Amino acid sequence: xxxxxxxxxxxxxxxxxxxxxxxxxxxxxxxxxxxxxxxxxxxxxxxxxxxxxxxxxxxxxxxxxxxxxxxxxxxxxxxxxxxxxxxxxxxxxxxxxxxxxxxxxxxxxxxxxxxxxxxxxxxxxxxxxxxxxxxxxxx
Numbered sequence: 153x154x155x156x157x158x159x160x161x162x163x164x165x166x167x168x169x170x171x172x173x174x175x176x177x178x179x180x181x182x183x184x185x186x187x188x189x190x191x192x193x194x195x196x197x198x199x200x201x202x203x204x205x206x207x208x209x210x211x212x213x214x215x216x217x218x219x220x221x222x223x224x225x226x227x228x229x230x231x232x233x234x235x236x237x238x239x240x241x242x243x244x245x246x247x248x249x250x251x252x253x254x255x256x257x258x259x260x261x262x263x264x265x266x267x268x269x270x271x272x273x274x275x276x277x278x279x280x281x282x283x284x285x286x287x288x289x290x291x
Contacts, residue, residue, distance in 0.1 A: 153291060156183040160284040164274035167238070169202065169212045172284070173269040176255075176262060179286050186260045188290015192253045195283040198242030198275045200249035206269030219245050225277070235276075242275035249273060257290055 158179050162170055180190060194201050205211045223244040226237030233239050253270065256263040264270070272282055 156288045169271040171269045185290040190255045191287045193285045194251045200246045202271045238277045245275040
């Protein structure tokens, strides 16, 4: 078994989804591993990962609108607001999504569906630098 790892730095401009599927494909291509499993891990508590449709930007808009209703900023009674009204809502959004994704690798290709892309979902309203750790294991 071989292993490869890398940390991506993804810059957000505030709340929203940032696709980084092409960076994952480049990492896999450069690894020389043909079959295995890619683990993608977000090292933050107010950003998450999502595999979602990448063809129609309305999907991203509607997902953000849904989460805005589900976990609005500045809720009365929340104690954790040290970094602003979007602080606790960002943590809730992360808790409801995921910080780790596993993607199979077969014959040198990530096994994603036709319209699937991998996104970092920034839950805070101001820009951040986010670290996403990639770990590929296989042969």
